[in-house]
Amino acid sequence: MQITPTPLEGVLIFEPRVFHDSRGYFLESFNKKVLKENNLAFDFVQDNQSLSQQNTLRGLHFQAPPYAQAKLVRVARGAVLDVVVDIRKTSPTYGKHFSIVLSDENNLQLLIPEGFAHGFLVIENNTVFVYKCSQYYHKESEGGIFWADKHLAIDWGTDNPIVSEKDQLLPQFDSFESPF
Ligand SMILES: Cc1cn([C@H]2C[C@H](O)[C@@H](COP(=O)(O)OP(=O)(O)O[C@H]3O[C@@H](C)C(=O)[C@@H](O)[C@H]3O)O2)c(=O)[nH]c1=O
16 A cells, blocks of 8 residues: 655545456455554544445535544545545644545545545546545534635536535535634
8 A cells, every 4th residue: 555645734645556467456445554554543433335426526524523533535436536625723734625536447545534624526427435434423513614615716627516405505614613
């Protein structure tokens, strides 16, 4: 597993080694020992999976402490533009975002610590998005920021994605009080 830092401290790109042969390929999608060896003390307790049609946008989401979640995200089928926003109030990159294409072609994963809002735009039909979380789902602790917020200025590559009713009502960054 190759681990590469991003401009947002703590957000890491994981690139697994892929073994190709005549049958197809093999890769390790998660290895607890690798996390330990890299001093990444995450204890993942829940795995999630979603299926989305092209042009679906899910996000930007987080869970507030004490139910804050670190996430290890990847795409099992299809492709997404994955976006994280730093919402750690004392961070030098507060309000800044990082985006990366995750796909079944590049097999990249993103490790997202607590203190980030997360979302993704689906680039291919029937995309299967899979992720590990370090805390259980806790509905009352759900929070988010409106995906098209002007301050965040995220280039999603589309102006009219398919967005849930809940996500359309998320607050703008200016009126949002980060719990981190
Ligand atoms: C996230 C989640 C949802 N649910 C339920 C609640 C709801 O009825 C249904 C769909 O939930 P949502 O609309 O919130 O699903 P979704 O918009 O896919 O939410 C996800 O978005 C991405 C961007 C993230 O980062 C995730 O942490 C998560 O917030 O699934 C669970 O039972 N457990 C969970 O862990």
